[in-house]
Amino acid sequence: MADPSSYRPKPGQIPDSPGVYKFRDEHRRVIYVGKAKSLRQRLASYFQDLSGLHPRTRTMVTTAASVEWTVVSTEVEALQLEYSWIKEFDPRFNVKYRDDKSYPYLAVTMNEQFPRVQVMRGQKKKGVRYFGPYGHAWAIRDTVDLLLRVFPVRTCSAGVFKNAARTGRPCLLGYIGKCSAPCVERVSPEEHRELAEEFCDFMAGRTGTYIRRLEGRMTDAAEEMEYERAARLRDDIEALKKAMEKSAVVLADATDADLIALAEDELEAAVQIFHVRGGRVRGQRGWVTDKVEAVTTGDLVEHALQQLYGEETGDSVPKEVLVPALPELVEPVQEWLAERRGSNVSLRIPQRGDKKALMETVQRNAHQALGLHKTKRASDLTTRSRALEEIAEALDLDSAPLRIECYDISHLQGDDVVASMVVFEDGLQRKGEYRRFQIKGFEGQDDARSMHEVITRRFKRYLADKEKTGEWADGENGLTEEDGRPKRFAYPPQLVVVDGGQPQVAAAQRALDELGIDDIAVCGLAKRLEEVWVPGEDDPVVLPRTSEGLYLLQRVRDEAHRFAITYQRTKRARRFKASPLDDVPGLGETRKQALIKHFGSVKKLRSATIDQICEVPGIGRKTAESIAVALAQAAPAAPAVNTATGEIMEYATDTTDTTDATDAESETTAGSAGEPVSAGSPDERRGQER
Template identity: 35%
Template sequence: MFDLKEQLRILPERPGVYIMKNIDQEVIYVGKAISLKNRVRQYFQSSKNHASKVRAMVSNINNFEYIVTDSELEALILECNLIKKYRPKYNVLLRDDKTYPYIKVTLNEEYPRVIKVRKIAKDKGKYFGPYTNIGALNQTIEIIHQLYPIRNCKKNIAKMIERKERPCLNYHIKKCIGPCRGEESKAEYLQMIQEIIILLSGKESGLIKMLNIKMKEAAVDMDFEQAATYRDQLIALESTFEKQKVVSTNPRLDQDIIAMASGAEFNCGVVLLIREGKLIHREPFTLTSNEGESRDDLLTAFMKQYYNEMDYIPKEILMEESLQEEEILQEWLSSKRGSKVQIKVPLRGDKKELLEMAKKNAATTLLQLQSFRKTKAEIKDQREELIELQDLLGIDEFPNRIESYDISNISGLQSVGSMIVFEGGKAKYSDYRRFKIKTITGPNDYGSLEEILQRRFSRGLLETEQLLTGEISMTEGKFLVFPDLIMVDGGFGQVTSVKKVLEAMNIDIPVCGMIKDDKHKTRGLAYEGREIILEKTSPLFRLIYKIQEEVHRFAITYHKTLRKKNMLHSELEDISGVGEARRKALMKHFGDITKIKNASLEDLMQVEGMNKKVANSVFEYFVNQKEVQRKEEKIEETPSNDEGGRIND
């Protein structure tokens, strides 16, 4: 039985770490103290001055443990390690670094490699990172392999030499010097590894200087091939690092600049890594915290967790504000570095400008994360809408991919069909398709629907066969992916037409109609002989409305495009001898069709590219057209025997 009063009484007045646990013996908080007795007892005194987070934590404490240390510095180091191990609920937590990759130089191998890893092992390997930007990590590894022909295989080199195995393709294309042949100098290989370590440590200027010396020495020794190799490495290095922004006038000083921006739900920030006066990397971070955490608590927690993972500590760290634990943090960081580390709050000059840059980056990071979380929440909402749709229809498959169809025409003319696709509740524009109706004449929506469904799924089945035989790839198929649900703009008649096509092709996909009310607005769904009315305030209604409006818009847009194209077809092109070129020449010469109609034969002959025969055809065409028009006007003026002046057909 844990006796709280007794345990508080016997707490030592020494530095150490305390570990708070709940009733299930889960670690809920880890803290350090200069005096365990004074610090831990504060939690169990009057709660009126406690922050809401502390009150919530104390209400969940069932018991606690403590570990005595020889100094506050030892307590800080132990606190960092325990927070990393337990990730307690009430501690400020940096996003789990286990998800971040590192670059590892496998010094534990006879011929080391440069690889990407997720965990730091207790071996002789050299680790760099963690990298929050995986793209930057991959690019770094790629640059290294471009500069240095080191191996990237996992083979046992000693056994390969013993068995006299042939080297792989990388050796033949000069991407590896081939230590497996047993002919290369191990010292030469390890020298490359040493240079890579210098490069990864951010000391590229030293490496460039070293390569310059080697290039000159090789030239003096008349080893021009080796000199050329060094020259190419220098060019590649300088090309890579000249893109890095010079931000400091002191090239000897390595710095980290830390800034944090706080939002309503979370805190984001960045660490700008300045090495040899150049900004080489930007590390974003996110802190999860509880209500009432001060900026001092947040930044202190970040410093402990971030630098606990870092192999390299710069000489200077710039921050927005001083921290209560600044002295002990400096002592800890200095012990990790092996020389003095200073934490500074710049007030003016270049360092203040660097801090302002970091603050802007932190604010941008916060906005990006807020936008990302909003998008993530939207995706969650969309999935819930689709789950509701699945339950409402009672279908087995989750309707991730929905295809919707509609027909558009005017009195059966220029009839077209549209197919739109929604995946995960969002429009997938790349999969939209449109169809000209070929076999149906007149205003027959049912027949038109049957035609486009038959064409769509026949093509899909054909492409499936071609995929299986290797004739096409997955990306080449336009109709390969079948939907989980078909939605058609219309009621039970349209649904029946679609199901008729699917049944004939032995395809089993649920079909429902999207019904509109008297005002032509979405009302509900037609499915399996029943009408389902949707609540207009529900998220599912908004999704169905969006699909119905989108498929209609896509069909109408295509129909209008064809009509416009047809209307733009000039009557000039109906005249014998007038093609696209002469039509354009006529329009350019006269300016509009009215002037062409009234032009004389001589005027028409002046048009570029026009001969007498074609000019005469144009002239006679419009003369005849005027004659027909005069006859029609004469008929309209003649009284009829019908009352009211109606013209008989």
């Protein structure tokens, strides 16, 4: 690990002008390329105190051994040079978008004497007109098959073309009218090129003009009683309309735009692009990237624009590019795009109307792409095994943690404090063993105390069930499921993960120590910097950026957070919407809270007399009578019951979690004594919904 001060340029040596810089490692390999409006200010930011740098930036500057720069005259030149260097050196710390597949294009080889229509992948060639990209090659072939009836352009390979010219006999498409057969000189090179240009015009979106022209020819043929020619023209029009139906109109006619949307988390980002030409979606593509540097959404957009248009010129760059966030320096990027197109390009964020609605669709596609990428990555057995091994090595565990439980606390400014427990076994979710907890011991923004209470309650039940099962070695003790596994909380994890840093980790470890449990490891994952904290250590464990173990811990933490916050929102909504006091006219929120504070609960308030209600400050006799009537008319809710003891835990309304149907099958209520109750019957799964 190098000390950045060892290669820091001397004061005044760096020019205060636009430019591009390169960091090199000890082997002279370029590891990072960046651009700056002011080289002096940007490079100075890398040589500050290491503790103040983003972890990924800190890793980069400590890996580097030297820095060099090149001064340019404008910011546009800096953008162009940065793109060229990234393509040339492929630096490891730069954002790299990678296609999730090799997208096929519909290509017309206008650089040949007899242009050919075909499916093409890979690098684009000069003189070839491209349309797309498309999601599947068969979609291109279906479109071409419909259009060849109207535009009989050559589709055969060079070998087939030469063989037909040698024998004087066209291929099958020439006989059935789907090729104009230039190989046997049925049309001249000029006529065939005109057909190819009309085909390109139609694919480029200029469809209305050509269809109106065919409709005029059909009408003229009918008036001249050439009904066979009119029928052929009618069929041609239907074929073109059918081809157009494959891409519905999403924006106003003649709109040419690319829409770019992003979905990202702390480690990865997915990009989706919709290509709209002539108001219709003509192609779609997507990328996924690892965040190997500290980047904002605007930076990701800028990198995506470089990737998308770095090799494009002319009409391949649309008039309008719609993005979710603008780069830090918008004007140079717009100038760069305008140079590549040859005319002005609008780069903006859609605010309303059809374009904003379409952007939301692209955004949903980006989120789905990121989710699919994560699912594929998580489902790989080899990857999961490597992730568990990396976690075991980083935390110095004796073996891979096959069962991981993660806990998260959620509240709204100290109110409605709840917690979640999610379970991953062998790197995969076990939603049937998720649990929810309601924190009743206190209210306030103290996540450490809440974490201590939850861990204590969960592992008290573990110890109780463990004692009943006699170490669960004997399956005849009556506390095993059909598959032989211990019921409820009797099955311990090898690793407890908490959402948070040192305070939450210390609280969890203290709870385990108080219970005498010393064979379960504890760690915490802090959101901001993705650092892994372990008990008793002043410094975090920093897993490598490409670590599968870090990725698995992040998935576990994010799932616990989702589970907790959904429960908290549902509980809060029920508290505000389901109170029988809402029906009392003239009773405001302040007096409602005063009533609950005085009596402790709605149940005790319901059993109070009118005189007792009048004792609450601000409540007159008439209001007290209205409260008593409203509470008497309100039917009591169904009680939640602990099936193991028969104890009524609390009254609650039945609220089914519509957020995730599978989660609703694995809920847990919290008992008044602070011990969680396992989900088993419908009564147990009432009220503590997340």
